[in-house]
Amino acid sequence: MLFNSLEFALFVPIVFALYWVFYKSVKVQNSILLLAGYVFYGWWDYRFLSLIILSSFIDYFVSLRIAKVQSVHSRKGLLAISILFNLGMLGFFKYFNFFAQEFSKAFTFFGASIEGLALDIILPVGISFYTFQTMSYTIDVFRRKIEPTRDIIAFFSFVNFFPQLVAGPIERASHLLPQFIRPRAFSYQKSADGMRQILWGLFKKIVIADNCAVIVNDIFANYETQSGSTLFIGAIFFAFQIYGDFSGYSDIAIGTSQLFGFNLKKNFNFPYFSRDIAEFWRRWHISLSSWFKDYVYIPLGGSRGSRYLRIRNTLIIFVVSGFWHGANWTFIFWGLLNALYFIPLLLLGNNRSHTNNVAEDGNIPTFKEFRQILLTFVLTCIAWVFFRAETVDIAMKYVKNIFSSDLFTIPNVPFFIIPILMGFILVEWFQRKNEHGLVLNTEKTSKFFRWGIYYGVVFLILWYSGEPQEFIYFKF
């Protein structure tokens, strides 16, 4: 079930009404959310419900057992069962064919031939998200950071919470699970803000991402015949497409959760206003970055140790993060490129230079800040080419063709999208210190004004709705 579909527009009010009718019973509310999660997920393909149910069962029982046993050896063994199951499932559905193909290629290189290794399997939607969420629960129980819950309905609801089930934010049990256990009260402010965030997310997805997608698809499909300037604009449009797509999804997920009395963590914090790559990665897909930081980077030693170890850890974290996005060398290169951007900052000790908001005290950035933002954005766009291209070879050619003699000619793109993007950037800039782009001060602005803005956004969504596209991150 897509967030930008009529099904979802009918589904949410039905679940919302049922859910709040039983506001006195957390157990009934959790059961409703669990059922809603299964309907939501099963709408796409009910057969894959078995995977998510199995994953929930294993992590639920393994965690209870880990908390009970004292022997470190046994605890490690139990943790290994959870990790092996989750990563095994992920590996099979997501990476089996990639490794099979690479294995086959390697044999071909040495003159042998292996065929028929690839399997005809489809990738279950959101598998990378819910496996990471359940794994973090078991790891945290193992580390004794949290106590395992005995409430099986609450735990299953936590794993299957439909707003963030298929594309995050990847929540930690320490943050989300307690919210399933304690009673939830309806809050007008919270729900109204949730609705605003949903509206803003729909705008990002339907107006920004879907319209950019049509242009980007055309440019990437014909990259060999396009001018350098068109290719450059294509990379910029893809940057907005993926941002509108993924952060739009996160906004809808966070907003929908608020309707049910939940708080999800912020997943995007206006990343394109970052002044260096380190800041970008603190603001982009925050839930995944922090997951890798806590469960991979820090266990590897983090930024402690020798220069060699710090470089090694940074390379590992970025490459693994790239590989998480998909079983293709393009994602690995994308991760590697980001690591190369990041390592100089790390070695110079500048990776935490920008922890505040840009132009903190006003709305006009300094020339230096503007230059930094621009440079970071261009570097990011070049990396996005690897993310979007079908092969590394195509990405290389694409980047090479950007820097051709016609880089400074007029690009061949439809110009109707430019004012929309400019308006979008301005709104995001002025809202960069807030939770999302549609936060309005209810005390200083009249209802008439606010509703005018909301209706304006609704109108733009209807008027500029592009060719419908699936959410990019569903693939992951």
Add this chain to the structure above:
Amino acid sequence: MRKFIVSSLLFAFVPLLLSFFFLKFYMQENIKHVDLYDFNYSWLEKLPHSPKVLLLGSSTIKYGLNANIVSEDLGYEEGQVINLAKNSRTAIQTYQLLQDLPQGFFDSVSLVVMGIDSWTYSQKYYEHNTVLMYDLNPFQSLYLRNTSEKEITFNELIGVPLYKRILCDTEAFDRELDIPEFYGSGRLEKKPKNFDESVNEWFIHNIFSFSEIQFKHLKEILNFFKKRRVKVILVNTPKRSDWRNDFKGNCEEVQNDFIDRLNEVIGSTRYLIHTDMVSKDSEALFFNDGIHFNTIGQDWYSREFVKGMAEIP
């Protein structure tokens, strides 16, 4: 909670109300634009002679009657019989087409043959024309969107017609087309894509009833020609025996309902039922699928049709 629900309903009320009227008018208005964008009739301006006979309807007429053969057998010059039928064309679209064509075009027309196939009057048929879906309630729409082979999204319902319309206004009418070889008749050599399921799947009558607005538009079409004193013949083209059996076995009630509704609309208009016309021995030679002729069948039926017309008083 109450405040939130009231505010949400109030907020949704204005766009819902506006979109309700907007969609009704906008999409009705849009039908002709989308249709003309898909099928340009600029070639009608190049006809060598004034048209005498028009063939209207959906694919059963487009592929069922060869305009050149009908013209020849009726003793007219080539190009005096024009086939304006189109795949999936509904009565609404046919009516819009009649409105869009220059009204002087009908001055020389003396006969109209229009295909009548019950399933094109079912709301289920809207899946082939998303712009018509404004006539469905949200649950029907949801069902259709999820059962249709072609996934229809909310954006497609609004955005794509809008996009096409903008294109239409600037491009579609500028395209110059030559007169087609068979004056609008199609020649079917491959099996059409959408017709694999059992015939009762074409209706799903418990969810999608017959479309009132289709019948209204059929009545308007008949009035349109009545005012111009043009004779109209409605026809149910031949069907293959396995399809007929399937239809009789599964859709008897639906068909009775259809006939009742049709009789209320057509009055004394002549209605030819040729469903059983092809003998079982000839079926393999004539049909491309259960309801569409191949080129041999089309030529045969065109001649038989004209012969049958001679017997009509």
